[in-house]
Each structure stands twice: as structure tokens, then as C-alpha cells.
Amino acid sequence: MSLRKLTFVTGNVNKLREMQELLHGIVDLHNTPVDLEEIQGSTQEVAIAKCRQAAAIIGGPVITEDVGLGFNAMNGLPGAYIKWFLKELKPAGLYKMLHGFEDKSGFAVCTVAYCAGPNHEPILFEGIHHGTIVEPRGPPVFGWNPVFQPDGHNETYAEMSDELKNKCSHRFLAVEKLKAFLSEQQ
Amino acid sequence: MSLRKLTFVTGNVNKLREMQELLHGIVDLHNTPVDLEEIQGSTQEVAIAKCRQAAAIIGGPVITEDVGLGFNAMNGLPGAYIKWFLKELKPAGLYKMLHGFEDKSGFAVCTVAYCAGPNHEPILFEGIHHGTIVEPRGPPVFGWNPVFQPDGHNETYAEMSDELKNKCSHRFLAVEKLKAFLSEQQ
Numbered sequence: 001m002s003l004r005k006l007t008f009v010t011g012n013v014n015k016l017r018e019m020q021e022l023l024h025g026i027v028d029l030h031n032t033p034v035d036l037e038e039i040q041g042s043t044q045e046v047a048i049a050k051c052r053q054a055a056a057i058i059g060g061p062v063i064t065e066d067v068g069l070g071f072n073a074m075n076g077l078p079g080a081y082i083k084w085f086l087k088e089l090k091p092a093g094l095y096k097m098l099h100g101f102e103d104k105s106g107f108a109v110c111t112v113a114y115c116a117g118p119n120h121e122p123i124l125f126e127g128i129h130h131g132t133i134v135e136p137r138g139p140p141v142f143g144w145n146p147v148f149q150p151d152g153h154n155e156t157y158a159e160m161s162d163e164l165k166n167k168c169s170h171r172f173l174a175v176e177k178l179k180a181f182l183s184e185q186q
Numbered sequence: 187m188s189l190r191k192l193t194f195v196t197g198n199v200n201k202l203r204e205m206q207e208l209l210h211g212i213v214d215l216h217n218t219p220v221d222l223e224e225i226q227g228s229t230q231e232v233a234i235a236k237c238r239q240a241a242a243i244i245g246g247p248v249i250t251e252d253v254g255l256g257f258n259a260m261n262g263l264p265g266a267y268i269k270w271f272l273k274e275l276k277p278a279g280l281y282k283m284l285h286g287f288e289d290k291s292g293f294a295v296c297t298v299a300y301c302a303g304p305n306h307e308p309i310l311f312e313g314i315h316h317g318t319i320v321e322p323r324g325p326p327v328f329g330w331n332p333v334f335q336p337d338g339h340n341e342t343y344a345e346m347s348d349e350l351k352n353k354c355s356h357r358f359l360a361v362e363k364l365k366a367f368l369s370e371q372q
Contacts (some may be wrong), residue, residue: 037235038226041266047225074283075274081226081267089262097260100285 003028006182007062007064009036009054017064026182032058034035038080040103043111044124046080046096051113051122061116062100063178067170068109069094069126069144071133073101079109091136091146098133108148108157108172126182190215192368193248195240201251202286208361212368224266229297229309232266237299237308247302249364253279253356254295255330257319259287265295268330277322277332284319292319294334294343296356298364311349311367313359331337 003025005097008019010024011033020029039049043066051064078085094112098104108129115122129150136146138158145157150168157165166172192213194205194367202217209215225235229252237250256262264271271280293305294315301308301315322332328342331343336354341349352372 022283040224040226041234042272046226074271074279077271077274081264081270084267085260085263088263093260097283098286098305100282146286 005030005060007032007054009034009058009062009064014146019063019175021067023182025178028178032057036064042076042078043070043080043109044126047111047123047124049114049162050145051115055115055120056118059118061114064113065116065171065174066111066113067143068111069148070107070109071096071098071101071103072105072107075103076107086144091140091144092143095133095135095147104133105133106148106151108170110174112174114178114181125174125177125182126164126172127175127177129168129170191216191246193218193240193246195220195244195248195250196265205249205251205361209365209368212365220244222250222304227266229256229266229295230312233297233299233310234308237301241301241306241308242304245304248302249301250299251357251360252297252299253329254297255334256293256295257284257287257289258291258293259284260290262293272330277326277330280330281319281321281333290319292317292334293355294356296335296360298360299363300367309367311360311363313356313361313363315356315359 006017006027007030010016010034023029034054036050036053039045047064047105048065050066051062054062068079069082070079108131109151110127112125113122131148133147134149134156137156138146140146147156149156159168192211193216194202195218196202208214212242220240222236222239226233233250234250236252237248240248240250255263255268257267259283297314298311299308300368317334317335318343320335324332333340333342352365
């Protein structure tokens with residue numbers, strides 16, 4: 001039986017490889033890098049608009065993926081805007097943003113969106129990992145990982161082994177939901 | 187001589203009235219409220235995308251207007267995202283965001299965009315007012331006005347009389363540039 005094709009719209013080769021491994025045997029995952037506009041809004045609104053746009057451009061079933069980091073003291077902001085703040089402030093500056101607030105809790109959110117094709121409504125698969133925003137610890141290799149310490153762990157994402165992180169991350173939780181959905185559809 | 191028509195795409199009746207007064211005798215300013223998507227990006231990128239979209243929907247010449255508030259300690263952020271932070275944090279929370287940063291300077295920016303019609307490039311008219319982000323002072327009636335004290339003044343925007351504010355504001359500076367441009371075109 002040949003698996004049905006699904007396009008992952010991402011410019012990130014590592015994300016593609018990881019997603020291909022996770023969805024192995026379920027779908028035939030291809031990649032098309034397309035420049036997608038990101039709207040302002042909640043992480044859900046941003047993901048829906050982006051996935052809808054991707055399906056319209058590709059003309060078939062697609063998945064997209066977005067990550068955000070929310071601070072509870074800011075009611076979930078920066079959220080979908082985290083990449084802009086990370087770019088300008090680096091991890092140390094993200095932590096500094098909370099200096100005046102007592103509540104240092106936050107959450108990492110991964111939103112995988114699936115859209116069956118043009119004019120279909122995207123379906124969201126969210127993985128949320130609650131934790132604390134801390135002073136940066138661990139190698140500053142990947143994004144805001146040094147400032148996020150998930151609940152139930154003593155390490156930040158940056159201090160964790162890939163193996164441990166992959167098993168507990170916001171991303172893993174979202175992809176697990178997508179896997180269940182795609183498996184049911186077969 | 188009849189003035190040429192121009193559409194101001196805004197849902198804000200007060201802004202329309204004010205703009206009509208400012209452009210009196212130069213253009214015949216109408217209003218059409220249209221829901222426009224705002225993209226993520228710099229204040230310029232957001233304004234260009236929005237005005238282009240407005241011209242495509244209206245099918246003729248349009249102006250749009252955006253305001254932002256940037257913190258220099260954050261390299262200009264929240265900038266175009268200020269409305270989301272204001273909504274969640276209120277003016278007092280905006281000031282709190284800078285608690286961990288020594289540099290409290292910032293700037294108010296108004297971006298008026300003009301687009302001649304569908305498939306034309308929008309032209310931007312920016313008014314920037316430099317100042318300081320302070321603890322909220324003055325009536326909390328309008329947006330982030332209580333936390334912005336422009337350079338050369340002892341009052342925040344919220345503490346100023348309308349007359350004074352209108353003569354020195356980021357908005358006034360942007361509209362003056364638009365006026366000069368439209369007058370030349372006649």
C-alpha cells in the first residue's frame with residue numbers, strides 16, 4: 001500500500017527530518033519551502049491563517065508548525081511574537097522582561113496545523129508545556145531554550161539531552177496528537 | 187473645482203473626523219471600515235501590507251494609519267505589537283516591562299500609508315516622537331498615553347491638553363508629511 005502524500009511547509013531541514021521520522025509509516029512527508037506571511041493574533045489565529053495560506057499555495061494537504069513562549073504575568077504574551085523578542089533581546093533579555101513581575105511562570109506551546117487543501121478549515125494540534133522562565137542556563141544554541149525550565153525538571157530545555165527533551169517537549173505533545181489523527185484517517 | 191476622492195480605511199470615527207479636518211480643502215476624504223489583517227513585522231512592513239490590502243479591497247486610492255510604541259532597550263519592540271501588550275498589561279504593565287532595563291527611552295511612531303490603488307506600491311509618511319516611558323500619569327482614557335512623556339515636555343501625552351498634543355504628536359508629524367505630498371499632487 002502506498003502512503004498518501006502530505007506536504008510539510010517549512011524552511012527548516014532539521015524539523016523536516018524529525019517530522020519524517022515521527023510520521024514514518026503513516027504518511028509520505030515531503031517538504032516545500034514557501035514564504036508564508038504571519039498575521040498578528042493568538043498562537044491559534046496565527047497558525048490557522050498560516051496553514052490556510054500554505055494549503056492555498058500548495059493546492060493540497062499540508063502541515064505547518066509554529067512555536068511560541070508565553071509568560072503568565074503577561075497573559076500569554078509574547079506568545080506568537082516570541083521570535084521577534086528573542087531576536088532583539090536574546091535569552092537574557094527575555095528573562096529581564098519579567099524583572100518587574102513576581103510571577104515567572106510561563107509555557108512553551110507548539111501548534112501543528114493540518115489543512116486538507118484549499119478552502120478547507122485547518123485543524124490544530126497543540127502541545128503545551130508549563131514551566132518557569134529562568135535566567136539563561138545551558139548552551140545558547142537553540143532559541144529561547146536556555147530560559148525555559150519545564151515543570152517537574154531541574155534543567156532548562158537547553159540543559160536537557162535531546163532524548164529527554166524530545167520525549168517531554170511541547171513539540172512532542174503536538175506531534176503525538178497529529179499522529180493519532182493521521183493514523184485514524186488511514 | 188471638485189476635490190479628488192480618497193478613502194480612509196479606519197473603524198475609528200474620531201480619527202476620521204480629525205483627518206478630515208486636517209486634509210480639508212486638499213482631498214475629499216471618505217471612510218470605509220474594512221477588516222484588515224495585520225501581519226507580523228516592523229511598523230513599516232505592517233503598514234505597507236495593510237495599505238496594499240486596503241487598496242485591493244477598495245479598488246482605488248486609500249490611506250491607512252497605524253501607531254506603535256517602541257522601547258529602545260528592546261530595540262524598538264513592542265513597536266507594532268504594542269496594542270496586544272497594552273490590552274493584556276494595561277499602561278502600568280507596559281512600564282513594568284522595562285523594570286529590568288536601565289534605558290527607559292522610547293518613541294511613539296505614527297505611520298500613515300497612501301496607496302494609489304490595487305497593484306501600486308504604498309508610500310509611507312512616518313511621524314516619530316522620541317521620549318521616555320514613565321509610570322502612568324494622567325487620565326487613563328486613551329491607550330498608552332499615560333506612560334509616554336515626549337522629550338522637551340514635563341507631561342505625558344495623557345496629561346497634555348488636546349491642543350498641545352495635536353501640535354507635537356507623532357500623528358501630527360505624519361499627517362503633515364501626507365498633506366505636503368497630497369498638496370503637491372494637485
